[in-house]
Amino acid sequence: METVFISNLKAFLDIAAEEMELYVPERSGERFIYNRYDSSGRKQVDFNNIRAGTSVKEFLFPVRELASVTPGRFEPDELRPFAVFGLQQCDIRSMSILDKVFIEEEFEDRLYTARRKKMFIISTDCTEPGESCFCNLFDGRGFVESGFDLNVSEIKDGFIIETGSSKGKDFVDRHSELFGEVPAVLLSLRDKNRAGTQKQLEQQNAELRFDRTIREIVESSQEAEVYDEEAEKCIECQACTRVCPTCHCFYLYDEKRKDYFTKMKMWDSCMRYGYAAVAGGANPRKTLGDRLKHRLLHKFVYFMDRYGIEMCVGCGRCVDADAGGIDLRQVLKELSEKAKSQAYPLQGDKPAKGG
Numbered sequence: 001m002e003t004v005f006i007s008n009l010k011a012f013l014d015i016a017a018e019e020m021e022l023y024v025p026e027r028s029g030e031r032f033i034y035n036r037y038d039s040s041g042r043k044q045v046d047f048n049n050i051r052a053g054t055s056v057k058e059f060l061f062p063v064r065e066l067a068s069v070t071p072g073r074f075e076p077d078e079l080r081p082f083a084v085f086g087l088q089q090c091d092i093r094s095m096s097i098l099d100k101v102f103i104e105e106e107f108e109d110r111l112y113t114a115r116r117k118k119m120f121i122i123s124t125d126c127t128e129p130g131e132s133c134f135c136n137l138f139d140g141r142g143f144v145e146s147g148f149d150l151n152v153s154e155i156k157d158g159f160i161i162e163t164g165s166s167k168g169k170d171f172v173d174r175h176s177e178l179f180g181e182v183p184a185v186l187l188s189l190r191d192k193n194r195a196g197t198q199k200q201l202e203q204q205n206a207e208l209r210f211d212r213t214i215r216e217i218v219e220s221s222q223e224a225e226v227y228d229e230e231a232e233k234c235i236e237c238q239a240c241t242r243v244c245p246t247c248h249c250f251y252l253y254d255e256k257r258k259d260y261f262t263k264m265k266m267w268d269s270c271m272r273y274g275y276a277a278v279a280g281g282a283n284p285r286k287t288l289g290d291r292l293k294h295r296l297l298h299k300f301v302y303f304m305d306r307y308g309i310e311m312c313v314g315c316g317r318c319v320d321a322d323a324g325g326i327d328l329r330q331v332l333k334e335l336s337e338k339a340k341s342q343a344y345p346l347q348g349d350k351p352a353k354g355g
Helices: 009-019 089-102 110-118 166-174 184-204 214-220 226-231 239-243 288-307 317-321 328-340
Strands: 003-006 021-028 031-036 064-066 082-087 119-124 150-155 158-163 250-256 261-267
Touching: 003 009, 009 021, 009 082, 009 158, 031 082, 089 110, 089 119, 089 288, 110 119, 150 166, 150 184, 158 166, 158 184, 214 288, 214 328, 226 288, 226 328, 239 317, 288 328, 317 328
Parallel strands: 021 082, 082 119, 119 150
Antiparallel strands: 003 158, 021 031, 064 261, 150 158, 250 261
């Protein structure tokens, strides 16, 4: 990987915006949201010190889109190249999870694949993780090591840009006049900043270091009353699944156009009452407690069984967005305490006497 230095972030973004549609995070209150880049300079681009409130999922798997490609009506090749600036490690990891669902194995979503290929990924270092961030529980950190085209680290008097792919290197080579060499002292300072971020994450999540894997905790605690107790706070707003960068449930429906019908797909949520309903009115997950349990089982057990990874990156967006105040970290902590008390032992463990 190659590293270069640039003092003016706007000059870098202007060049990127000339070549492709560019989306950048803009501050909205205490959070960042993505908007189209305005090269006029009327809006200042802030270097996002934390992941945006909206996730990368919205660029690859829109809320509502065509589910089928009708020959002569629309082709994925019509998609224009686009770049997203400010993606952080949790977003990069979430893309690898979505890839497994929409690209790998026997099924491929042509529209998702087309967007993935057209996307130019400009990641940034996380320097001020929020109170809700817990990515370190899933081996996450405040900087990206792979899966990006260019990575930007804010540093004294400028920014260090690192290439992570052939596309990223080609961009730097074609615009070499913008960049300079990176002094070794600045690379050391960047590494020091990264270590500081990691230390902060470890400290704020120290009480969430469990003696069993999260998969074991969730799988062994399916009879715990924790789910029903936590679900009392739930107002079925579905925000937890909407803002989650890895939740990918959708439903299909037909929509009439002028002279033909097309199949559409729209985000769905396993926290919605009718999600699991079947013909005849039966519903195996009528209660909110059962739906909360299913959500955790999907993220930490079912997805792990199929793909070998957990379906959570610890970004904390669900914690910030949940209108009912359900905190996934506290749910896991309570489940861990139940498992530790042997009320709900792991499969194969010997039950406590009298159990």
